[in-house]
Amino acid sequence: MKFNHIGIPTTxxxxxxxxxxxxxxxVSDHKDNPFGIQxxxxxxxxxxxxxxxxxxxxxxxxxxxxxxxxxxxxxIEPNSPTPGLVVAFxxxxxxxxxxxxxxxxxxxxxx
Numbered sequence: 001m002k003f004n005h006i007g008i009p010t011t012x013x014x015x016x017x018x019x020x021x022x023x024x025x026x027v028s029d030h031k032d033n034p035f036g037i038q039x040x041x042x043x044x045x046x047x048x049x050x051x052x053x054x055x056x057x058x059x060x061x062x063x064x065x066x067x068x069x070x071x072x073x074x075x076i077e078p079n080s081p082t083p084g085l086v087v088a089f090x091x092x093x094x095x096x097x098x099x100x101x102x103x104x105x106x107x108x109x110x111x
Contacts, residue, residue, distance in 0.1 A: 001060040001068075004100055004111075005030035005038045008056045014039045023081055024048075031110070049075050052089055052096045059087075059098035068099050085111055 007030075016028045024046035030038035042053045052075065062068040065078055065086055075096065076089035084106025090097050102111050 001062055003036065004059040004061050004098075005036040006056060006058050007038045007040050007098065009040050009042065009053055011041060013041070017041075020081075049089075049096075051075065051091065051094075055094075055096055057089070057096040057098050059100055061100050061102055063101070065099055065101035082107070082111075 007027075014028055016032055017026050018029065019026050021043075024043040026041045026043075028037075028039040030036045042048065046053065065088060069078070069088055069090065072090040073092075074088060075091050076087075078086050078088040080086050084103040086101045088099050090099065100111070
């Protein structure tokens with residue numbers, strides 16, 4: 001596993017907002033700071049567990065998402081928010097964790 005970012009939910013506006021209406025959320029670019037912090041604001045009624053919408057999460061890149069999910073408590077099933085990226089969320093001791101399988105031949109280094 002390799003660290004990718006930490007996601008911090010907020011209800012406030014923030015600098016560098018990137019609206020993602022297809023995902024019912026707004027994010028910041030986690031690469032615009034040296035710590036990999038991404039702020040996230042969810043639209044009303046966004047279809048995500050409250051845990052994900054209210055508790056910060058850590059995101060890790062994994063080689064094989066299906067293998068990484070084995071035996072885990074999956075709270076958001078694998079999905080592809082953008083070509084070349086498949087993500088899922090698990091719950092670990094009450095905290096959300098994002099696992100990301102990235103095809104760098106499609107996504108490059110910008111994910």
